[in-house]
Amino acid sequence: MLQSSEIPSCFYPKQPALISPKCPTTKHTLYLSNLDDQKFLRFSIKYLYLYKKSVSLESLKSALSRVLVDYYPLAGRLRISSEDNEKLEVDCNGEGAVFAEGFMDLTVEEFLKVSTKPNRSWRKFLYRVDSQSFLDIPPLVIQVTNLRCGGMILCTAINHCLADGIGTSQFLHAWAHLTNKPNADVLVTPFHSRHVLCPRTPPKITFPHPEFTNSTTSHNGPTLLDPTQQTLVPISLIFTPSQILHLKKLCIPSLKCTCFEALASHVWRTWIRSLAPPPSLKIKLLFSVNVRKRLKPELPQGYYGNGFVLGCAETTVKELITSNMRHGVKLVQEAKESVTDDYVRSMVDLLEERRVKPDLLATLVISQWSKLGLEDLDFGEGRPLHMGPLASEIYCLFLPVIGDFEGINVLMSVPESIADKFEVYMKEFPEREEHEGV
Structure with a gap:
């Protein structure tokens, strides 16, 4: 029985795998818009889902491989642009998403009792990729943790430079759809090009943009x-x-x-x-x-x-x-x-x-x-x-x-x-x- 909010250790029966697109995809460099590669978005959006019953790992991996055909940039790698060292781009090379399989001595009911607020020990639900920098982490990292009771916790980390909340939801629902219907097509065809948000030539800054302006006056109170x-x-x-x-x-x-x-x-x-x-x-x-x-x-x-x-x-x-x-x-x-x-x-x-x-x-x-x-x-x-x-x-x-x-x-x-x-x-x-x- 779980005695505190601390989550037990996760056991990995084997090394994480790289899941590549099921069939060859276009190899090219994906331009990221200025809304994509903002410095404050250089992290991964990390979601956690708890399910009462586990889903077959093979069906999850097979569907992931299939959905990455459509969402192939998520199987690529981020890098610094050769033209501008302040900008990022995606090398769409089909290298693959990280998929880790884990087991934890925990039940669904035990997790629900401590699930009102996240705590640091929850990080055990997501495989930690050894990396020297943000760029070394693949855009998509997934861990499926099977629980003692037959339940499952799914954790996903999707690089924010590639997608926002709406985009991550679109991808995750596409993956779930293909897990349920392996021979189906994705419900919404993803639109890859970011050139629709290219800057104008020359740039025209016509608003003050207070979201970026430090307007706070100094004071002697607490920071x-x-x-x-x-x-x-x-x-x-x-x-x-x-x-x-x-x-x-x-x-x-x-x-x-x-x-x-x-x-x-x-x-x-x-x-x-x-x-x-x-x-x-x-x-x-x-x-x-x-x-x-x-x-x-x-x-x-x-x-x-x-x-x-x-x-x-x-x-x-x-x-x-x-x-x-x-x-x-x-x-x-x-x-x-x-x-x-x-x-x-x-x-x-x-x-x-x-x-x-x-x-x-x-x-x-x-x-x-x-x-x-x-x-x-x-x-x-x-x-x-x-x-x-x-x-x-x-x-x-x-x-x-x-x-x-x-x-x-x-x-x-x-x-x-x-x-x-x-x-x-x-x-x-x-x-x-x-x-x-x-």
Whole structure:
């Protein structure tokens, strides 16, 4: 019986294999857009899925080999461009994805008891590739861990430079589909070319792009969320549909909003209340905005590269805390509305001229995973009993709630010193907003 949240060691009966595309694929160099190879995306998106019953390893590997025919860049290798040492590209050489098979003395029920918050020991669920740098790690690494009870944990690491959340979901559903129907075709044909997001010649930067601009004035207070200076702990809180509806009603009648806008505003406000920085400090909320249908023309169907930019809401601590709920929601809405075709093109051109990184000082970053359909990933033995990230990061994730399509699980790491306060504030909902006129 598992006595703590610490996961036991993983046993590997054999060395991991390289799974190559089932048949020869085009050998070429894949250009990555400026949205793809941003420096803050140079990591892998790591998902963890828990299944009650194991799926045949051979069927998983066979389907993976088949799906890599369509998604062949994931079987390639990242490298630095010979023309620009600041840019990355993909050598589509068919070398293959890493597939590791493991066994753990653990049951599904034992994992579920400790699954509310990721912890460091979960890293045992993903094979660690020996590497000297980020470039040495294959774009796709998979580990299937069979459990003592006959269950299975599937862990995937997909390089963020090749795909965003929507793209990773598209690939994973294609893999699951071919596992269930080996002779079928992929449901959506992936679109590989990233040249649809090429910079203009000459570049035209027509917007200020506050997501990259450090506008924070110096102050004598504590550094806001500097991971090197603080002990962070994961916080996981589930918001039911009724709770989210209550947040939305706080903005009625003067403002209609989405579930994301209401919850994002609430989390941002709560985070700032808990940290209690100086009232005059300028603060930001960054969140991913899908641009696939915002561009003219729209990105092609099946585009699985990075098709998002960061929306940026900004204000001061005092304005966010003392104003009503509608203030934060309106800032989020205005940030979303500003992401037009011209704005995205301007950002691509900015990244061509300068390899800027997002301003993360006094900034909360939210990434929405709750509407990607990842909780429905079925390889033939049912949907997952748990789905989430392998680790809790400093940025905030909106995750799906298994069995509740409208619920949202908010997961983020906060300084240990404010964790209790943050949880209390997150669950504090006023009956009505007292402040009007914002």
